[in-house]
Amino acid sequence: MTTTAAPPVDAVADGRRRDVGDRPPQRGSGLVDAFSHVFLLGWALLTTFPLLWAVVSSFKTDEEILTRPWSPPTALRWDNWVRAWHTAHIGRYFVNSVIVVCGSLTLTMLLGAMAAYVLARYPFRGNRVIYYAFVGGMMFPVFLALVPLFFVVKNLGLLGTLPGLMLVYTAYSLPFTVFFLTAVFRALPLAVSEAALVDGCGHYRLFFRVMLPMARPGLVSVGIFNFLSHWNQYILPIVLMQGRDAEHRWVLAQGLTALAVNEGYAGDYSGLFAGMVIAMLPVLAAYAVFHRQVQSGLTAGQLK
Amino acid sequence: MRHGKRLFIATFLVPPLALYALFVISPYVQAFQISTTDWGGLSPEYHVVGLANFTRLLHDHYVWNALRNNAILLAVLPVVTIVLGLFFASMLSVGGRRDRAGVRGVRGAPLYRLVYFFPQVLSVSIIGVLWKEMYAPDSGLVNGALRAVGLGGLARPWLGDPALAYWCVVAVMVWSNVGFYVVLFGAGMQAVPRDIYEAALLDGAGRATTLLRITVPLLWDTVQVAWVYLAIVALDGFALVQIITDGGPGLRTDVIGLRLYSTAFGDAKFGYASAIGVAMLFLTLSIAVLALRATRRERVEL
Numbered sequence: 001m002t003t004t005a006a007p008p009v010d011a012v013a014d015g016r017r018r019d020v021g022d023r024p025p026q027r028g029s030g031l032v033d034a035f036s037h038v039f040l041l042g043w044a045l046l047t048t049f050p051l052l053w054a055v056v057s058s059f060k061t062d063e064e065i066l067t068r069p070w071s072p073p074t075a076l077r078w079d080n081w082v083r084a085w086h087t088a089h090i091g092r093y094f095v096n097s098v099i100v101v102c103g104s105l106t107l108t109m110l111l112g113a114m115a116a117y118v119l120a121r122y123p124f125r126g127n128r129v130i131y132y133a134f135v136g137g138m139m140f141p142v143f144l145a146l147v148p149l150f151f152v153v154k155n156l157g158l159l160g161t162l163p164g165l166m167l168v169y170t171a172y173s174l175p176f177t178v179f180f181l182t183a184v185f186r187a188l189p190l191a192v193s194e195a196a197l198v199d200g201c202g203h204y205r206l207f208f209r210v211m212l213p214m215a216r217p218g219l220v221s222v223g224i225f226n227f228l229s230h231w232n233q234y235i236l237p238i239v240l241m242q243g244r245d246a247e248h249r250w251v252l253a254q255g256l257t258a259l260a261v262n263e264g265y266a267g268d269y270s271g272l273f274a275g276m277v278i279a280m281l282p283v284l285a286a287y288a289v290f291h292r293q294v295q296s297g298l299t300a301g302q303l304k
Numbered sequence: 305m306r307h308g309k310r311l312f313i314a315t316f317l318v319p320p321l322a323l324y325a326l327f328v329i330s331p332y333v334q335a336f337q338i339s340t341t342d343w344g345g346l347s348p349e350y351h352v353v354g355l356a357n358f359t360r361l362l363h364d365h366y367v368w369n370a371l372r373n374n375a376i377l378l379a380v381l382p383v384v385t386i387v388l389g390l391f392f393a394s395m396l397s398v399g400g401r402r403d404r405a406g407v408r409g410v411r412g413a414p415l416y417r418l419v420y421f422f423p424q425v426l427s428v429s430i431i432g433v434l435w436k437e438m439y440a441p442d443s444g445l446v447n448g449a450l451r452a453v454g455l456g457g458l459a460r461p462w463l464g465d466p467a468l469a470y471w472c473v474v475a476v477m478v479w480s481n482v483g484f485y486v487v488l489f490g491a492g493m494q495a496v497p498r499d500i501y502e503a504a505l506l507d508g509a510g511r512a513t514t515l516l517r518i519t520v521p522l523l524w525d526t527v528q529v530a531w532v533y534l535a536i537v538a539l540d541g542f543a544l545v546q547i548i549t550d551g552g553p554g555l556r557t558d559v560i561g562l563r564l565y566s567t568a569f570g571d572a573k574f575g576y577a578s579a580i581g582v583a584m585l586f587l588t589l590s591i592a593v594l595a596l597r598a599t600r601r602e603r604v605e606l
Contacts, residue, residue, distance in 0.1 A: 036395055036511075040410065043392060044419050047483065050434055051422060053445050057437075069448030111320035118316045122309070130321065137328050141540070141588050143564050144581035147574045148334035152327065171327035174320060203312040232427035234543045239569065253429040257547050260433040269443065272433070280430050287425045291418050294425065299488045 054280065058273040065269045077270065084259075084274035092248065093255030094278065100162050100251055101230045104169035108226050109219065111170060112177030117207055119178065120185035121193065131182065137175035146239055153240055160246035168240060169230050177222055180300075184218030185211065224290075224297035231283065252279050339578035346572060357579035367580065370558040373470060374539055377477070377559070378591070382534035384478050386527060389485030392420065394515045396486065397493040398501050417490060420483035428480075432547030435476045439463050439548075463549055470557045473548055477541065485530055492523045528599045535595045539588055560584055 057065055058080055059073040085091040119131045149168070150159070158164025188211065196206050212219070237254045250258070256279050259272055287294050339357055343350035361367055396413040410416075423431060438445050439462040447459035462472045496519070504514050520527065542561030545551060551558040551566075560580065568577035 037410070040392065040395055040416060043388075043482070044416055046479065047419055047422050050438055050445065053438075054434055066443045069443050069445050070452045111323065114316040115320040118313050122313050124310075124313060130317065133329070134324065137324070139589065139592070140332055141536075141581075141584050143540075143542070143561050144335050144578075144585050145328065145331035146564070147338060147568050147578050147581065148331035149327065150569075152331055152334075167323060168327050171323045174324050174328070178320075203309060207316075228425060232429075234428050239565075242569075253427045256427075256433055257429045260436060260547070269437075273437070276430060276433055280426060283425050283427075284422065287421070288418070291421065295417070295421060295487050296491070298424065298484065299491050 051280065051284075054273055054276050058270065058277045060270055060273075062267060062269050065273070080270040080274040081278065083268070084271045084278060088259050088268070088271050088275055089247075089250075089255060090252070090259070090275040090278050093250050093252045096162060096249055096255075097231060097252040100165050100169070101227065103163070103166040104173070104230050105223065105227055107166060107170040108173045108177055108230075109223055112174055112222070113181055113212065113215070113219065114207075115174070116178045116181030117185050117211060120182045121211075131178070134175050134178040137172075138179065142172065142235060146235070150239055160241050160243035160249060162249055165237060165240055165251070168236055169233060172236070173226050173229065177226065180222045180225075181215070181218060184215050188214050220293060221297040221300045224294055228283075228294075228298070335578045335581050338575055339582045341575040343575040344572055350575065353575070357576050358583070360576065361579055361583060366555065366558070367560070367563055369555055370560045370563040373557065373559050374541065376470070377474060377538040377541055378535060380474055381477055381481070381538045382531050382595075385481045385485055385534055386530055388478070388482045389489050389530070390515065390520065390523075390527075392416075392482070392486045393489035393493055394511075394519055397490050398514070398519070417487060420486045422483065423480040424484045424487075426480075428543040429547060431476065431480050432544050435472075435479075435544075436463070436548045439472055464553055466553050466556045469549055469553060473541075473545055473557055476544055476548065477537070480544075481534065481537065488530065489523060489526060492526045493519060496522050524599075528596065531599050532592050532595045535591050536588060539584065539591060560587075 053069075056072060057069075059076045059078075060080075061073075061077065064071070064073060085094075115130075115134065119127055119134075153159050153164050153168065156164070158167070192210060192214070193206055196210050197203075201210070232253060233251075234253045234257075237251050238257075241250055241254060247255075247258075256275055259275050340352055340354055341350040342353050342357075395410055396416055437443070441447060441459075441461040441464070444462075446462060447456075450456060450459045460468070463469050500518060500522075501514060504518055509517070540561050541559040542565065545557055545559050546562055546565070549557040551562050561584070564577050564580040564584065567573050567580060
């Protein structure tokens with residue numbers, strides 16, 4: 001029963017009828033309703049269709065892609081995928097992305113949780129100043145920092161290197177991570193930490209053995225948020241992964257865009273679509289499995 | 305014990321703070337300083353030119369052209385995204401069958417929510433490359449679909465048309481943002497007690513009235529956050545524009561972030577690029593304040 005509308009008059013009638021009879025209210029202007037459903041369905045198609053099209057195109061030949069965008073492939077050409085992975089270096093970019101995100105995510109969570117914990121639970125002189133220094137970073141557009149950042153990273157000899165990228169990702173994720181986790185740590189009960197300290201538990205042990213496990217839901221939310229923003233980061237790698245031989249250390253987002261430009265010249269459209277799908281599928285698959293956590297993680301980040 | 309505590313605070317704070325100061329605070333501070341120079345980047349030499357970069361900025365019609373595009377985005381993106389987001393979210397959480405069992409979402413609402421969120425988890429480079437191909441004149445799906453349904457007359461080189469190119473990019477931005485707000489508003493609507501909707505239903509309120517008179521006022525805080533966030537997104541737009549059109553045709557799709565990027569890393573005018581960055585900062589801050597002011601309303605307490 002997908003079409004039930006409740007225009008004012010009918011709704012009143014329904015409300016009355018409910019007292020008397022037991023019929024479900026389902027008459028009324030189904031038109032408005034049908035309209036709304038068409039919209040819902042339309043948007044769902046608009047979201048999925050381009051993605052499906054990319055998957056389908058990744059199996060076609062170049063000729064099929066260029067002349068018949070609308071028809072299915074004549075055969076499943078997995079060699080497009082192989083070519084994208086090896087020849088177009090999508091495989092290498094993929095591995096680089098994995099390495100960078102593993103490093104930057106671990107570092108972000110560790111350093112962010114440490115700073116947030118101290119700022120949330122240990123009153124000391126300058127605590128507020130440091131907190132606002134971190135949180136204030138959220139207001140600044142990253143564009144403002146690009147030019148000096150390029151030279152800071154260059155002068156440290158980290159330009160075009162994976163560790164450089166990890167450190168920069170971490171630094172730029174700290175404002176939000178500290179902001180979010182400070183609220184999380186503040187909300188944890190005081191009694192537990194007091195009891196632990198009385199029992200002779202040290203501050204370090206208290207943090208790693210008691211507080212971190214207690215903050216787990218918050219850590220998961222901010223972890224998902226940071227994972228996606230690091231994995232999908234675009235502006236920082238294109239600025240920082242320049243220089244000689246830097247292409248070997250490009251990350252996926254950057255490699256894929258370069259591929260889109262180059263394949264246009266090389267005419268390897270099927271390779272481009274295959275590369276796009278390789279870049280897209282793992283994230284979509286992970287999202288499909290953990291969609292509840294991902295949605296709540298990202299929206300929690302927004303609402304705080 | 306006291307000493308141990310101090311040491312603990314220091315060991316926990318110094319590493320994150322050092323990293324943050326090195327890669328975030330120092331570049332931001334340096335940006336202000338560089339913006340008052342004519343530094344070209346290749347040599348360490350530069351001259352302090354005071355506010356000359358900023359006066360030049362005021363007369364630079366490339367900058368104004370880019371700003372105009374950001375202004376269009378600012379006028380269109382938040383409104384369209386929020387309206388679509390509210391509409392879909394209300395359909396999904398209270399748009400379904402209304403009967404004795406109460407008010408609930410339409411059938412298949414969880415599936416819709418799952419699907420709508422897809423663009424949010426994809427990287428901007430995938431979205432950009434995908435839509436660049438979607439809009440391609442011969443091989444693209446947009447023209448392919450038009451031809452398939454017999455509207456081949458409407459098919460055109462979307463990104464090559466100076467009048468349409470920018471709107472094509474704006475559409476992609478809406479496309480990629482709506483799903484997030486459907487989920488965000490949906491979460492807010494779940495928190496509204498069902499009996500309020502049921503009472504409205506009994507009082508004869510239709511869908512539109514319920515949405516405008518009940519849902520939106522109760523969700524106003526969330527809408528306000530959405531507005532500010534989308535305004536900030538609208539002042540950026542760099543990644544999608546750079547990937548899809550690279551500012552073309554003829555700078556018709558240029559945005560301020562791309563202007564900064566090409567001034568710095570294309571023309572190596574680092575002083576001038578930093579001045580654009582400083583201008584962007586003030587623009588972002590004032591738009592955020594304005595958005596908060598403009599959307600301020602009395603809070604509805606439940």
